[in-house]
Amino acid sequence: MLKIPPHQVAGHQAGNGKLGPLVDESGRFYKPLQGDERGSNELKFYTSFSSNSRIPEHISKFFPTFYGTQLIEASDGSGLKPHLVLEDLSVGRVNPSIVDIKMGSRTWAPEASEEYIQKCLKKDRETSSLPLGFRLSGIQIYGNRESGYWKPERTSMQNLPAEEVKLILKKFVSSNTSTDMDLQPDCAFAATVYGGSTGILSQLLEMKAWFEDQMMYHFYSCSILIMFEKGLALEGQNPGGQIKLIDFAHVIEGRGVIDHNFLGGLCSLIKFISEILTAPNEHKSLVSSVNGVN
Amino acid sequence: MLKIPPHQVAGHQAGNGKLGPLVDESGRFYKPLQGDERGSNELKFYTSFSSNSRIPEHISKFFPTFYGTQLIEASDGSGLKPHLVLEDLSVGRVNPSIVDIKMGSRTWAPEASEEYIQKCLKKDRETSSLPLGFRLSGIQIYGNRESGYWKPERTSMQNLPAEEVKLILKKFVSSNTSTDMDLQPDCAFAATVYGGSTGILSQLLEMKAWFEDQMMYHFYSCSILIMFEKGLALEGQNPGGQIKLIDFAHVIEGRGVIDHNFLGGLCSLIKFISEILTAPNEHKSLVSSVNGVN
Incomplete structure (x- = not known):
């Protein structure tokens, strides 16, 4: 069950037929992979960073966990699109x-x-x-x-x-x-x-x-x-x-x-x-x- | 006895009839006050900084001492021109x-x-x-x-x-x-x-x-x-x-x-x-x- 993240304060936002990130109930955040260089660049970064053994743990904790990419139904109804699968940073937070x-x-x-x-x-x-x-x-x-x-x-x-x-x-x-x-x-x-x-x-x-x-x-x-x-x-x-x-x-x-x-x-x-x-x-x-x- | 600073490595340089800084034998460095905003702005800074009681001594030592301004014969032969009078930073140095x-x-x-x-x-x-x-x-x-x-x-x-x-x-x-x-x-x-x-x-x-x-x-x-x-x-x-x-x-x-x-x-x-x-x-x-x- 994907839904619009309730606590997003900046960036592209889903809703009203627009393309934006979605979250599920297991604590994952799905960010549409932008079609241009930006998408491939962000994926390249997450791939590099998440496998980089030179990042100490007290630093990697400042970054969302990366779970790869996944094809999911885009929020703008345009069909299956690749998304970055990330940690939903608002999990466990009430207000x-x-x-x-x-x-x-x-x-x-x-x-x-x-x-x-x-x-x-x-x-x-x-x-x-x-x-x-x-x-x-x-x-x-x-x-x-x-x-x-x-x-x-x-x-x-x-x-x-x-x-x-x-x-x-x-x-x-x-x-x-x-x-x-x-x-x-x-x-x-x-x-x-x-x-x-x-x-x-x-x-x-x-x-x-x-x-x-x-x-x-x-x-x-x-x-x-x-x-x-x-x-x-x-x-x-x-x-x-x-x-x-x-x-x-x-x-x-x-x-x-x-x-x-x-x-x-x-x-x-x-x-x-x-x-x-x-x-x-x-x-x-x-x-x-x-x-x-x- | 004013002469061209022997150890200047950047900035406008005197010599060949050009306008540039001069030094004397008492350890002062004469920098022509640029005619435009830059000159007045640099003078404003030195005036403010040299009388600023909030600058600790271990920081002010990183700045040239400021002795005011003086009209001296410009290096380009254009006559008496206002110069900033500063500490000659190369004093006491041999090579x-x-x-x-x-x-x-x-x-x-x-x-x-x-x-x-x-x-x-x-x-x-x-x-x-x-x-x-x-x-x-x-x-x-x-x-x-x-x-x-x-x-x-x-x-x-x-x-x-x-x-x-x-x-x-x-x-x-x-x-x-x-x-x-x-x-x-x-x-x-x-x-x-x-x-x-x-x-x-x-x-x-x-x-x-x-x-x-x-x-x-x-x-x-x-x-x-x-x-x-x-x-x-x-x-x-x-x-x-x-x-x-x-x-x-x-x-x-x-x-x-x-x-x-x-x-x-x-x-x-x-x-x-x-x-x-x-x-x-x-x-x-x-x-x-x-x-x-x-």
């Missing part, structure tokens, strides 16, 4: 808060076609990719049973200035996001989601150490997903904060150089998260002191 | 080996003019900036009293692939560079120049830690100079390996974001230097084992 962050100030590889380069360059310049080294590609923030999810229009997230990106990353780990989005986020779950020895920051730093060293792959235009369960955080339990890397249609070989483009964006993201952890109420206390409360 | 490395895979700031952006982007794509995150802008390697300096054509250094850049960075710290440039470099001084607690790698890592944190400036199109005295190394003395940052005509404000573009290139450079330290004879032993020597 996940998810943000999709497209990494790198440059989303194109040097050897891409001129047309593709110009298209990407234009988008990188129009969005926050160029100034920030990454852009928010999509987000859903769980509020509570009544409010459900806050899931803003994807394009509205892509070109925010630094201060607003920081605000979104604060809202992402706040308890007061559902009722009034103009409220200063309280960052109630910053310490438990972003912080701690197994939190998001630790995971990003683990990934950074690998990127400072590995010269096997350059990950153009791929995304980091950050996920956690606000429900668990509200109950005082470990919210299961987790990062995953996805979307490998533009991965190329490293050729004796580290992926400085991805790494630069990763360091920038790490700085945002670190600052939120260090001064979660920075803006609030500024307001308070202006009001004479402090 | 310095120097490499000038232009940092960042992108040498243009987002707000530059469209014409300038297109010019830089073209050059970044044609050189090793895009793939490597930096490009070699100029180099001089001291051989010995007889051979003098190896100082290849600057443009020949800018678009080398990773393996050749690595070879140049090996030659830079080798004793056998002067006689036969086709010889595998012996990396005789790698440990004393690149390695050690005060060596080049340590300095680069110190700089990296600052770039992971600082959000004051973004250093587009600036260079890292690496310098040392081979003569001292040959005598078994400390070769005085030193890095300096120069050329700030395209520095802009950080606006709440780290300089991920410079940082990415810096991490890439650090990886090259680390690899040379870890496996200085990598290529040689490969050759040896092919020849059955090992």
